[in-house]
Structures are given as structure tokens and as C-alpha cells.
Amino acid sequence: xxxxxxxxxEFCESVRDGTHDTPKQTESGYKLVxxxxxxxxxxxxxxxxxxxxxxxxxINERSLVEQWDVLMSMIGTVGEVAVVKNNPNYAIKxxxxxxxxxxxxxxxxxxxxxxxxxxxxxMNGNQKGSSQQFLSLKQLxxxxxxxxxxxxxxxxxxxxxxxxxxxxxYQRQIxxxxxxxxxxxxxxxxxxxxxxxxxxxxxxxxxxxxxxEAFSRRVDVMSGGTPKTSNPEYYNGNIPFYSPKDSDGAxxxxxxxxxxxxxxxxxxxxKLYPAGTIIITARGTVGKTTILAKPxxxxxxxxxxxxxxxxxxxxLFFALNQExxxxxxxxxxxxxxxxxxxxxxxxxxxxxxxxILDQFEYCxxxxxxxxxxxxxxxxxxxxxxxxxxxKLMSGEIEL
Numbered sequence: 001x002x003x004x005x006x007x008x009x010e011f012c013e014s015v016r017d018g019t020h021d022t023p024k025q026t027e028s029g030y031k032l033v034x035x036x037x038x039x040x041x042x043x044x045x046x047x048x049x050x051x052x053x054x055x056x057x058x059i060n061e062r063s064l065v066e067q068w069d070v071l072m073s074m075i076g077t078v079g080e081v082a083v084v085k086n087n088p089n090y091a092i093k094x095x096x097x098x099x100x101x102x103x104x105x106x107x108x109x110x111x112x113x114x115x116x117x118x119x120x121x122x123m124n125g126n127q128k129g130s131s132q133q134f135l136s137l138k139q140l141x142x143x144x145x146x147x148x149x150x151x152x153x154x155x156x157x158x159x160x161x162x163x164x165x166x167x168x169x170y171q172r173q174i175x176x177x178x179x180x181x182x183x184x185x186x187x188x189x190x191x192x193x194x195x196x197x198x199x200x201x202x203x204x205x206x207x208x209x210x211x212x213e214a215f216s217r218r219v220d221v222m223s224g225g226t227p228k229t230s231n232p233e234y235y236n237g238n239i240p241f242y243s244p245k246d247s248d249g250a251x252x253x254x255x256x257x258x259x260x261x262x263x264x265x266x267x268x269x270x271k272l273y274p275a276g277t278i279i280i281t282a283r284g285t286v287g288k289t290t291i292l293a294k295p296x297x298x299x300x301x302x303x304x305x306x307x308x309x310x311x312x313x314x315x316l317f318f319a320l321n322q323e324x325x326x327x328x329x330x331x332x333x334x335x336x337x338x339x340x341x342x343x344x345x346x347x348x349x350x351x352x353x354x355x356i357l358d359q360f361e362y363c364x365x366x367x368x369x370x371x372x373x374x375x376x377x378x379x380x381x382x383x384x385x386x387x388x389x390x391k392l393m394s395g396e397i398e399l
Contacts, residue, residue, distance in 0.1 A: 001152055001395035005144040011110065013099040015141045016063045017074065018092030023055035030056040031090040035073030038080045038095065039248065040382065041111070041164065043071060045090045047249065047285075059091040068107030070098040072114060075134040077245075077257075079123055083111035096140050105150060108157045113146055116390045146393065155399040156392045163385035170374045170381075177374070178251060181367045184360075185318040194356055206350055215323065215347035219307045219316065223341075224298035225269025227260055237261025239272065242298040244281040247288035251317075252372050253279065254293045254379060270297040271304075276313050278305040278320065282339040287324040291317055293372060303339070310351065312361040314368055323347045 008015050023032060029052050031045040065071070065088045073080040074096040084107070100106040113119055122143065123135060147153070188194040192207055201208045224242075227234035240256040241264075265272060272295050273279075281288040283301040291313065298304060310316050327347070352360075391397040 001148055001398055003146045003148055003395065005146055007141065008098065008143045008145050009141045011106065011145040011147065013101045015137065016097045016099065017137055018063050018095045018097065019059045020094065022093070023051040023059070023091075025049045026052050029053055032059075032093055033071070033090045033095060034093050035075055035077060035080065035095055036245075038071050038073050038082050040080075041082050041115075043082045043084065043088075048090065051091065056091050059093075063092055063097050065090065065092055065097060066099075066102065068100050068102055068104050070100060070107055070110045070114070072096040072098070072140075074140065078133055078135055079114070079120055081111050081114040083107045096135070096137075098140075105153060105157070108161070109147075109153050110145065112157065112160055112389060113393055115386070116146075116393050118146070118390070118394070119143070152399070159392060159399060160385060160389060163381050163388075167378050167381050167385075170378050174371055174374050177367050177371045181251075181314075181364060181371070182318070184364055184367070185315075185322075188356070188360060189315075189319070189350065189352070190322070194352070195359055207352070209353050211351045212348050213351065214345050215320075215349045216341075216344040218309050218349060218351065219305050219344070221341055221344050222271065222273070222304040222306070223269065224300050224302055224304070226299045227264035227268040231264075231267075233261060234264030234267060235260055237264060239265055240294065240296040241270075242279055242292075242296045242302060244284035244288070244301050247281045247285050247290065249288065250290060250375065251368065252293040252375055253290045253296065254375060256296065260297060265297050268297070269300070272297055273304045273306075278313065278317055279303070280305060280320065280324070280339065283337070286337055286339060287328065289317060289321055289324070293375075303341075310349075310357070311354070312357045312364075314364045315352075315357055315360055316349075319349050320347075323349070 018033075027050065029050040031048040032051045033043065033045050033048050037044055037048050065084060067084055067087050069084045071082055071084065071092065072095065075094050098110055100110065123139075192202065194207075197207070206212055229235075235258070237260050239260050239262065240253075241258045241260045242253060242256050243258065246253060246256045260268075273292060275292050275294050277292045279290050279292060279298060280303050281301060282303055305316070305320065307316055324347075327343075388397070392399070
């Protein structure tokens with residue numbers, strides 16, 4: 001396969017970025033996507049905040065995002081890439097925008113090429129900034145893009161898209177399973193329509209023989225810590241090190257961006273928390289919860305939660321999410337920007353009878369296990385795709 005290299009501005013119609021301003025947050029309107037909303041080849045505006053139509057239109061006068069354009073994070077975590085597959089209704093801030101003129105072929109090819117070791121190596125070698133890495137528009141416009149014949153490009157894209165289509169299918173299944181799990185929890189513990197509810201009295205707002213207590217009385221709240229970043233011996237080990245930047249809204253955490261060594265774990269304030277531990281982010285992205293799928297350490301911006309008295313981890317997970325959502329609502333538009341240990345004194349947890357907890361665990365476990373299995377399948381598919389990607393796009397493997 002013969003490759004020709006041209007500048008990004010020759011391959012694309014143009015290379016731009018989003019607004020550098022910080023538009024005022026609104027309660028509704030249009031989402032403002034930043035680099036943190038581009039991850040693993042997906043653009044997810046779910047956690048992005050809303051901006052007004054006026055600000056949206058102002059940004060789009062300069063940087064209108066259209067189908068088959070490519071977005072890439074360019075500040076902080078550099079190089080997260082995704083192609084815009086649907087007609088978007090969001091604006092962008094501090095994100096590189098590669099305009100592909102509505103060409104599916106160009107958009108998909110570019111999104112794959114920018115993830116090759118060759119492209120990543122070029123970008124890493126040109127990053128600026130001491131405390132926060134970034135790529136300038138000039139660097140991105142001059143970025144060499146490998147091209148070949150359209151026929152070969154289509155064959156390579158079709159081969160790689162097979163993996164992405166399977167990944168997207170599993171992601172849709174996970175969303176349906178997550179919704180089923182949430183509905184089951186709500187039916188039993190919010191609407192109180194649990195098995196046998198017809199024969200149980202409700203006293204002071206909860207079923208008879210159930211209890212309501214402060215969260216901190218029934219749950220151990222444990223903190224983390226960070227090894228000194230100046231000591232390289234503490235890092236690049238095999239222990240996942242969880243922080244708010246790893247909180248992507250998934251029910252389970254399988255891995256983290258940062259890993260520490262055993263030496264690093266021994267020299268920080270975090271324990272190695274076992275699989276099944278619930279983690280909640282306390283600063284930065286506040287109130288995000290996940291369940292560890294494998295043992296991990298964590299930094300001081302998170303809390304680890306475990307209860308010896310409440311036997312169902314899954315009940316504890318959904319009960320915590322319910323209470324955190326209530327706290328955010330009570331903020332009434334204010335900034336919910338931190339959780340401290342005393343916060344758990346103000347969170348109440350309703351504790352069902354052990355018989356109901358056991359029944360819930362029996363019903364919810366197959367759903368949660370299916371979510372874990374499908375998440376693991378996605379990880380394996382991504383690894384297989386990413387091994388194949390550079391070999392196909394360099395011509396090492398020809399189709």
C-alpha cells in the first residue's frame with residue numbers, strides 16, 4: 001500500500017477550534033462540549049453543561065460542528081479523537097475541529113489515523129505548555145496525514161468499523177441494562193413495590209421494620225492519597241490509581257489513566273481497595289459513583305465506601321446515587337462542588353429487612369453481572385481494534 005502524506009489543511013476543508021470564552025451556564029439550551037467529553041472514540045455531551053441559543057449561535061459562526069467532522073482534545077489530555085456520526089446540536093470549547101465537508105470517508109479515515117502511534121508520536125513531540133499540555137492550531141494544521149487510494153481507505157475503514165459497530169451494540173445493551181437496574185431499585189425502594197409490599201404497613205414514610213439512619217452510621221467512609229509525583233519509582237506500576245478524571249459515569253471501573261507501583265502504594269495515604277468497593281468523587285467532577293471491578297488505590301479527591309452491615313453492594317450503590325441526586329436538587333441551581341466526610345452525616349439511608357435485601361441482590365445480580373461482562377467485551381474489542389489499526393493503516397497488513 002502506497003501512502004502519501006499531506007498537511008491536515010490539505011486533507012480537510014479547514015482546521016479550527018472552539019470558543020476560548022466561557023459562556024454562562026443555563027438550565028436548558030445547547031450543550032457545550034469540551035475535550036473531556038471526547039473519550040474512547042465517542043463524543044458524549046451528557047455531562048456537558050447547557051449554554052444559551054445566543055452563545056451557541058455565536059460559537060457556531062466560527063466553529064460549526066457538522067456530521068463527519070472530527071473532534072480532538074487539544075488541551076490537557078491531548079489526542080482523544082472521535083468522528084461526529086450524527087447531526088450534532090452542541091457547540092465546542094477548546095476542542096480541535098477538523099472540517100471534513102460532510103465526507104464520511106474522510107471523517108472516518110482521519111479519526112482512525114489520528115489514533116495511530118505515528119500520529120500520536122508526532123503530536124506528543126510537538127506539545128507545548130509546562131503545567132498543561134496543548135497543541136496549537138498551527139501545529140494541528142501542519143500535522144501530516146497519511147492518505148492512500150479511496151478504495152483502500154474504504155476497505156481499511158470497513159475492517160476497523162466492524163469492531164466499532166460491535167462496541168456500539170454492546171454500549172446500547174449496557175444502557176438498557178443500566179436502565180433496567182435503576183427501574184428495579186426505584187420500584188422496590190422508592191415506590192415501595194417490593195415483593196409482599198401489599199402486606200406491609202408504611203410507618204413514618206417507610207415500610208414497617210425498615211430503618212432510616214445517617215449514611216455515616218452504617219457505611220465506612222475511607223479516604224485516599226497521592227504518592228509524591230516527583231518520585232518516578234512510585235508510578236507506572238500495575239496498581240490502578242483512581243481519580244475523578246476516571247469517573248465516566250460507568251457502573252463499574254476496570255482501569256484508570258494512572259497506575260502506581262507497590263512502592264507508591266506503601267508511600268501514600270490510600271489503601272488498596274478490593275473489588276466491590278464503591279468509589280465516589282468528592283472534588284472536581286463531584287458525586288460520580290462507580291463500583292471497582294478490580295482492586296485499586298485512589299487519590300484524595302475520592303472516598304471509598306464499604307458497609308459490613310448492608311450486605312448488598314448494589315443496594316448501597318443505588319441508594320447512594322439516589323441521595324446524591326437529591327443533594328444536587330437541593331442545591332437549587334447553586335454549585336455542588338465538594339463532598340466532605342460530614343456530608344455523609346446529612347445523607348440518610350433507608351435500610352430494608354435482610355430478607356428484602358437478599359431478594360434484591362438475587363434479582364439485581366444477573367443484570368449487574370451482564371453489564372460487567374459486556375463492559376469487559378468492549379475492552380477486549382478496543383484492544384483488538386487498536387492492535388490492528390496501525391498495522392492496517394501503515395500497510396503492514398494489506399486487505
